[in-house]
Amino acid sequence: MSGSHRARVRTTRDHRARTRRGRPRPVLPLVAAGLTATALLATGCSSGSGGHAAAQTPGAVQGLDQSTSGADDLQTAYQNAVKKVLPSVVSISTDQGLGSGVVYDDKGDIVTNAHVVGNSKTFEVSLATGGQPLGAKLVASYPPSDLAVIKLDSVPGGLKPATFGDSGKVAVGQIVLAMGNPLGLSSSVTQGIVSATGRTVTEGESGGGTGATISDMVQTSAAINPGNSGGALVNLNDQVIGIPTLAATDPQLGSGAAPGIGFAIPASTVQRIAGQIVQNGKVTNSGRAGLGVTVRGVVGQDFQPAGVAIVSVSNGGAAAKAGLQAGDVITKVGSSPITTVQSLTEALAAYRPGQQVPVTYERNGQQKTVQVTLGSL
Helix, strand or coil: CCCCECCCEEECCEHHHHHHCCCCCCCCCCCCCCCCCCCCCCCCCCCCCHHHHHHCHHHHHHHHHHHHHHHHHHHHHHHHHHHHHHHHEEEEECCCCEEEEEECCCCCEEEECHHHHCCCCEEEEECCCCCCCEEEEEEEEEHHHCEEEEEECCCCCCCCCCCECCHHHCCCCCEEEEEECHHHCCCEEEEEEEEEEEEEEECCCCCCCCCCEEEEEEEECCCCCCCCCCCEEEECCCCEEEEEEEEEECHHHCCCEEEEEEEEEEHHHHHHHHHHHHHHCCCCCCCCEECCEEEEEEECCCCCEEEEEEEEECCCCHHHHHCCCCCCEEEEECCEECCCHHHHHHHHCCCCCCCEEEEEEEECCEEEEEEEECEEC
């Protein structure tokens, strides 16, 4: 893990998209933003005659031509990525709101966020290529990773699955494009870079999120707005490297978004979870570590959070095999202090099933530590 993020985050499903059905779409205020660019042509500095300075002009012009060529190449790469990937990004409508999705295969499976599908079982899907909305049904939802798969009732000709990239090759500074349907504005594209990798983020439940703690997330400066959830974060190799899911909120702005801080579930997680849902109709191996316990938070004598009490232990689970019992209060996992249920979830997100980790707990007023071989969530 290169870092963890505990700032407030909000999911990016567009609850206002319900205006699409039977009510006029809201008129968004549009402000023209003028960008003034000042081009500086460096011709060199010399103590010689004006004729010598003139002799530098052809080289300077050649440098300008090369710079223009480089800009043209970059613009072409942007346009190619949009042309190749945007047809794989769809709009998903439910009775609760609007989100985005990515065509996973040519059989009509579409991957999106669990918080986009919510409690819905049927959906309307609009393709970026146009045409009438298509019906779709839920295959399965997996809230712990905030991912879900829906399937089109009928597969149209020319349905184009996305190509997913290698999460191990995602690096800070890479240029990325976020594609989706923010605020109901279909097939929108924003641009930014990969700001960080390996973030662990816990989404809230009050804003329509699942409350999931998700590890290895990609942080991006590309604008992520309501409606982008479930869409595509794309590199300039025309590959989906993540599913935009969360945007940070600035506590000083209340519920307002913190500009340039968005998070996407990495492609490796998307493929692992979606692949199992497509193949088995459910997730059989989450890849997430678990203790095999049901817990609740406890407070100390000062009424401050002081640990997590085990309510029950799963037979044959990781905790049971290590000798943990109902009534034990977990206070540390590895080097991470445990004070709340959320802190326990975040600590476990740093591990994988099969890893050994010391767990410190209190039993009958005595502190003990035991090595636990983690199981699956």
